[in-house]
Amino acid sequence: MTEKRNRWLESSTFSAGVLLVLALVVMVNYLSWKYYKRFDWTSSKIYTLSEKSRNVVSALDKPIEAVVFMSPGEPLFDKVHELLTRYAAASENFSLRVVDPEKNLAEAQALVNRFELSHLDVIVLDGGDDRRVVESADLADYDYSGLQAGLGPELTGFKGEQVFTGAIVDLAESRKPKIVFTTGHGELRLDDPSARGLTELEALLGRDNFDLEEWAPLSEPKVPAGTDAVVIAGPTVGFVAPEVEAIAEFVAGGGRLLALLDPMISASGAVASTGLEALLSDYGVGLGADIVIDPRNPIPFFGAETFFVSEFGEHPVTRPLRQADVPVIVPLAQSLLLAGEPDELGASVLLETSPAGWGESDLENLEAIEKGDDDVAGPVPVAVAIDLGDTSDDEVAATPGSNEVAEEASDGEGDPATAEPTADDAEASSRLVVFGDADFVTNGQLRNVGNAELAANTVNWLVERENLIAIPPKKPEQVRLSLSGDELRSVGLLVFLVLPGLALVAGAAVYSRRRR
């Protein structure tokens, strides 16, 4: 009887122990499913989200669900799924759900109705009260050149991260920063789709959730209310005094200015005045009235006035390009002169030529370019950033700079200390970026190497959205094998005969030793 009892006791303790351990295992796995990390062991970090995306997604304070309306058979499905998994791993507020429209008909139809979709093959980023729809066609670049030979389109680039991060920013931000582009001086136009237009830049900044407007200072001599930054993009006619005053007042009040100034060369070979010289010199920046030449960094088939820049200053705007070692192309620039020590001015040189470059001031004899004694010697700065504010770059501030906005924001917060900024305080937060070139942002140039990143980074830095400094392009390791027939045969010899043969020889050796 006692033996039976003992056995019963033993077996129940045993079962309880086993069940307890199983429950523990299930719990551990549940926690691991909920809280996990993904590490990327590739040398070029292909499967790692860029710093920008990580900042954006980890700062989410409301849940966003990505609903993928795609069949697993779609060519982009794997890429989209893998990428969105990375976002989900980076934040608890980001989740992912796949709806296969071919198999989950009812669920797909319900969601189509809810999201008011006109077709499938899309990804919906659903933020509850608001959502963004990403078309799968917007996620990739294709090369159609093989079509004539009967081949299908070939995927040349996957832009998923830029597009998704842009959409998440859009959802997370309640207010879009307002950027106004001046008009009336022959500037480059946002609505011009030609090679000299800015439609690509408009799309790029739109993706980063900027609100872009045009402003004609001559007819409306005050910067529009709520403006965060003014962009002067390649004027060909000078500004007049009241216009400059409006801009100066805006900047002095803590506003942000991006001046993209191509040299305005007249027929006589002189450089015409932009009208902005006095304003810029207040901040210590002078325009060189020359064209910059850099024979050491030429672009093949272009004149020496078109060159690439790989000398970047240490600055948040250029840091990603420096790290990724991606140059930018500058077609026809004028040099910039700093009126003092950069530190005292709060200035940083963003781009400069190689030491072999110079600013060619003899513009009448451009057929025979040669460095003269009066020419500015290299390295010649072609882009300068000025930050009059507290230069704590690490602080990610969402509050844009203009007075109106600062007041609006502080009203909401009820913070009396910042409710009425003094003129000094306001100016202390001004930021300016001056480029001696405007062409690099045109449709014809924006897609080249690092130009788009440079443009997006500049505008994001101006409005203090350092967390949106652009994603540097990645260079995945491409492996192309092209073994000849002989080489294939020797590989075959190795894998079919040599390696298994060695194993058998080793086995025979062991066998004969044991027999002895």
Add this chain to the structure above:
Amino acid sequence: MSAFLATLDRELRAYFLSPLAYIVLAALLLVNGFVFWLIVSFLSDPRAAVGAPLELFFGQTFFFWLVLLFMTPVLTMRLLSEERRSGTIEVLMTAPITETQVVLGKYLAALAFYVVLWAPTLAYAGVIARYSSVDWGPVASGYLGIIGVGSVFLAAGVLASALTRSQLIAALLTFVILVPMFTFGLLENLVNNELAKQAFGYLNLWQHMDDFAKGIVDSRRLVYYLSATATFLFLATRTLAVRKWR
């Protein structure tokens, strides 16, 4: 401790001094060599897309899983069932050694042998490095995945071997545990319920190896392998313990 080391030593000798082990090694190399050679020939075709040969090699062909599903039962079938058949298990159980030491010693010997079986495939990476460039990070994570999946499979084999005195039944039982474990995850693509999809996705070994081969190391995979291994080994020790008091 010394009892554990003695078991480990005894089992390692049993593996490496058996001619059968080298036949298994040669067979494995032949199958893997064939897979590798296919991949290299395919990618050397100028019309083929640019691909990563080693990424394809690690788990993205069905051969990989076939080898794994058939090989692990063979490696572990003998471990405990043979002791039971020959009666040496009684000696072992009365010796001053715990069930955990026995199971761990035998398991680690099997794992060591498994690693040795895969080691020669490093030569394939060498071949690729000779004709092209190799990113060694994903190669390392690929092997991490192979060891991870292998450690679970071998632990299942140890449990099966503890359950029966017949080697053949042990091998079949291992196979019966492994096949559902492997196919379970594949159901991810067949179910519609979101929660079920995620749960199956968590167990989807094919997807796991896909990630490892690309160079992605996911903490979820490692936790799964470690906990599944620990569970199987724990159950194996309990099985031995049951025998003790029965």
